Amino acid sequence: MSTDDPGDRVRPWHDEKLRGVIAACVTLGFAVGVYGISFGVASIGSGATIAQTCVISLLVFTGASQFSAVGVLADGGTPLAAFGGAAVLAARNGVYGFAMASRLDGGLATRMLAAQWTIDETTAMAAAQDDRRHGQWAFWITGASVYVFWNAGTLIGALIGSAIDPETFGLDAAFPAAFVAMLWPLLRERRHLRAAAVGALVCLVLTPFTPVGVPILCATAGIAMGLREDDDR
Amino acid sequence: MSWTFVFVLAGAAYAFKFLGLVVVGGRTLPPALDRCLALIPSALIAAITVANTFGNGQHLQIDARAAGVGVAVVAAWRRLPLIVVIVLGAAATAVVRALT
Numbered sequence: 550m551s552t553d554d555p556g557d558r559v560r561p562w563h564d565e566k567l568r569g570v571i572a573a574c575v576t577l578g579f580a581v582g583v584y585g586i587s588f589g590v591a592s593i594g595s596g597a598t599i600a601q602t603c604v605i606s607l608l609v610f611t612g613a614s615q616f617s618a619v620g621v622l623a624d625g626g627t628p629l630a631a632f633g634g635a636a637v638l639a640a641r642n643g644v645y646g647f648a649m650a651s652r653l654d655g656g657l658a659t660r661m662l663a664a665q666w667t668i669d670e671t672t673a674m675a676a677a678q679d680d681r682r683h684g685q686w687a688f689w690i691t692g693a694s695v696y697v698f699w700n701a702g703t704l705i706g707a708l709i710g711s712a713i714d715p716e717t718f719g720l721d722a723a724f725p726a727a728f729v730a731m732l733w734p735l736l737r738e739r740r741h742l743r744a745a746a747v748g749a750l751v752c753l754v755l756t757p758f759t760p761v762g763v764p765i766l767c768a769t770a771g772i773a774m775g776l777r778e779d780d781d782r
Numbered sequence: 783m784s785w786t787f788v789f790v791l792a793g794a795a796y797a798f799k800f801l802g803l804v805v806v807g808g809r810t811l812p813p814a815l816d817r818c819l820a821l822i823p824s825a826l827i828a829a830i831t832v833a834n835t836f837g838n839g840q841h842l843q844i845d846a847r848a849a850g851v852g853v854a855v856v857a858a859w860r861r862l863p864l865i866v867v868i869v870l871g872a873a874a875t876a877v878v879r880a881l882t
Contacts (some may be wrong), residue, residue, distance in 0.1 A: 576865045597783040608792035611799075613830065618791060628787045632794070639795040641826055643802030648819045650807020657804070664799040669827060676823045719875030722850035725834040726871025728827050729851060733858040740817070741824040748825030749832045756837055765833055771825030775817035 570687050574674055578694025580727055581612070581670060582702035587720050588615055589706020595623035599707040606703035610696065611668050612724070614638040617761060634761045641766060645672040652684055666692030673731040740774055747771035846882065850875030 585606065592602040597619065609615055614635040621631035646667045652675060653663055666688070675688040735741040748771035755764035811819070835851045836842045854871035862870070 573864055576863065580865060580868045595783065597788075601783055601785065601788050604788055605791070608788070609795045611795050614791070614795055618787075622783060628784070632787065632791060635791055636794045636798075639798050641798075642795070643798035643806075644822055644826070646799050646802025646804070647807045648802075648822045650803050651811075651816075653803075660804045661800070664803040665796060667799045667803050669823075669830065673823050673827055676820070716879065717876065719846070719850055719872035719877075719879065721834075722847045722854075722875035723868050723872045725831045725847065725851045726854035726868045727864065728831040728834070729854045729871070730858045730864045730867040732824065732827050732831065735824050741821060744821035744825040745828035749828040752829035752832050753836065753842065756833065756842055757840055759840075761839060765826060765829045768825050768829030769822065771828070772818040772821040774825075775819075775821045776814055778814070778817075 567683060567686055570674075570678065570683050571690050574687055574690040575694045577670055577674065577691060577727065577731075578696075578698040580723060581695045582698025584612070584720060584723050585699040585702025586706035586709065588612065588619075588699075589703040590709060591616065591623070591706075592619045592703075593707050593710050595619040597622075599704075602707040603700065603704055606700050609635075609639075610665060610699070611639050611642055612699070613669070613765075621761075637760070637763055637766055641769075642667050644769060645669075648672065649675065649688065652681060653688060654685065663688070663692070666696060668692075668695070669728070670695050670731070673728070677731060677734050740777075743774040744771040747774060846875045846879035849878040 588606065589602055592605065592615070593599070597605070605615055605618075609618075617638050618631045618635040621634055622628070646664060649663070649667055649672055650660075653660070655663065671688050671691045674691040675684040678684040678687050732745060736745060748768035751770050752764040752768045755767055759767070831851070835847050836844065850871040850873075853874040854867050857867040857870045
């Protein structure tokens with residue numbers, strides 16, 4: 550699909566811009582891994598075993614859903630309530646997948662693997678690149694690095710159990726801080742800025758009135774800002 | 783926690799990813815829809831950011847996280863590297879939380 554892209558002929562290790570992208574993706578994975586530790590701790594706290602905690606991170610692999618699920622169980626919620634909130638949060642990965650589909654090369658097997666890695670971080674890092682080739686590198690490197698670090702962090706956290714309190718170290722702010730850094734380059738385009746503003750506003754307004762997870766899904770309304778053809782920049 | 787819960791959640795999570803990327807995705811779309819889909823990360827990540835910053839279940843509150851994310855915004859605006867933005871955001875949150 551991108552055979553006419555002269556960038557394809559540049560060897561990856563000679564591409565300074567790509568090295569920057571890879572460094573950013575691996576750094577992000579490491580940061581997510583630190584947060585994976587707190588998932589491991591939280592999951593053990595909700596009554597899961599070490600094996601269950603690790604299998605959740607390996608198979609579910611979407612942080613917000615995982616935190617939501619163990620959070621509801623820890624608060625004494627029913628498995629059905631825990632599943633509902635987590636599924637609503639997981640639904641947005643389907644929306645990400647739809648957006649990423651035309652931006653990734655590869656056949657069915659490649660796409661089935663890509664699907665497992667279609668999450669906030671990979672979509673954001675891919676979208677932050679200004680050309681298709683770097684976008685694909687960003688997707689795969691971020692996916693691999695987040696997968697490795699998230700699962701390693703989960704195991705460490707599960708083993709530590711409740712020995713550390715993530716909030717003492719401000720780790721609950723690590724996710725939004727990372728998202729701010731990822732979002733920032735996109736917001737230079739006015740259309741993205743409008744979409745982000747609408748998304749954030751919808752989420753804030755709906756939070757007191759709807760179940761956890763629903764406001765974030767409804768924030769998808771922000772994409773309507775793309776209907777206008779004018780003022781691209 | 784039951785293993786059934788673990789596997790049902792895993793199945794649902796993958797089903798959404800698979801549906802979006804493999805089943806529905808990869809089709810040629812009208813330009814307006816394409817422009818809209820390109821805005822998904824901006825709209826959703828902005829929402830997740832405010833939810834993680836101000837949300838506590840169904841309540842909104844301003845606490846130490848807001849200070850940390852505020853510091854992260856300044857760091858991102860100064861174009862500091864991602865890891866620095868994250869560390870500054872977490873550190874500011876931890877300090878404000880310890881002081882209040």
